[in-house]
Amino acid sequence: MSSMKSVDDHLSDILRTVRVLAPLEVELERALGTTLAEEVTAPVALPPFDNSAMDGYAVRAEDVADAPVTLPVIDDIAAGDGRLQAIGPGMVMRIMTGAPLPAGADAVVPVEWTDGGTAQVAIGRPVREGNAIRRSGEDVRAGDVVLPAGTPIGPAQLGVLAGLGRRRVLVRPRPRVVVISTGAELVEPGLPLGAGQIWESNSFALVAAVREAGGEGYRAGIVGDDAAGFLDQLDAQLLRADLVITSGGVSMGAYEPVKEALGPLGTVRFERVAMQPGMPQGFGVVGEDQIPIFALPGNPVSSFVSFVLFVRPALRKMGGLPEEPTPTVRALTTGPLHSPEGRRSYLRGVLGPGGTVGPVSRQGSHQLAALASANALIVVPEDVTELPEGTDVEVIPL
């Protein structure tokens, strides 16, 4: 039996091969979930001008120091009022939240502290200088770097970009990922099953996982166990792909179209990775543009686990995010665990309350429903075959 490649070596080969995607200018509406490819500075201060934090009256604090006092209201300032207003000693203006502070005013009295008058107003208590005023530049000064390149764009970052007047922004685009399923036994869900057939599920799970990982996933349908047909489909799909995932056809059978088609190219290596599930799989590049391709095993749990361990980090890198190990937590096992010698196991488990984790009862790599009942993968190292209940283990939350 040929020797196996470690999970860590396989991942580092992958990360060495995939490249960060070229920056692309996109509309703000399309930037959520991407990574900034430019440094964003503020063209103006935020707030751009001194303004009121409350609905009330713009005053000179010294004029209301002996409150209660009654003072004349010389004008109203609404938010958006562009007039350059000013007040003199002994005068006030009615002002709304967000409206520009008139020159000469140094405090705002909230309407709750007054009788709400419009021609004149009775002010019930004094205010400190600066009360309820939001100063220009208090959030951001003009020229400040607000978002450095490499920032992941979430809702708050998107909001601040709009708040800085941006309509378009330079980002690392979402990787476009095409998923091709292979297998003569596969039928589109929704169509009737014939003898010996099963409904195709891997591409649905993988496309969903791609989307969750920040990529744009497309199903390229099912190709049978025919290497030439697979290559035709691959050629057609490469036009719209930054990355390709195939499922099935990589093991030791008589009909392994992916291995048969890609093996001879010399740019895709088929390995036995020392893991369970997911041992047989390939990785490399295809086409003129050297598009990365993951040839994942057909067993549904195997392709899913391989996605988590290998494809997700590759998508992160392509999308401009820093490399980081797959996030894990520690937990105590609620039952004994078994694992094959020489392969790192990723047992399907349930993370419970209080930092415990238990394996689900069905651990076969074809048992997709068991995966769906799990919320974690329990990592058992290569050299460990049995673990008693109560062992502290590493867990990948799903």
Ligand SMILES: Nc1nc2c(c(=O)[nH]1)N[C@H]1C(S)=C(S)[C@@H](COP(=O)(O)OP(=O)(O)OC[C@H]3O[C@@H](n4cnc5c(N)ncnc54)[C@H](O)[C@@H]3O)O[C@H]1N2
């Ligand atoms: N003699 C050996 N046989 C197998 C070995 C081995 O080392 N020696 N490895 C086993 C392991 S481990 C795995 S994993 C699988 C990998 O198989 P393939 O990648 O060649 O995939 P297929 O043969 O096409 O399918 C395997 C299994 O998965 C089902 N499948 C495939 N695609 C889908 C899909 N899109 N949706 C749902 N189910 C799918 C398929 O029907 C098969 O049952 O090889 C073992 N064999």
Ligand code: MOO
């Ligand atoms: O390695 Mo296979 O993924 O066990 O079923």
Ligand SMILES: [Mg+2]
């Ligand atoms: Mg096979």
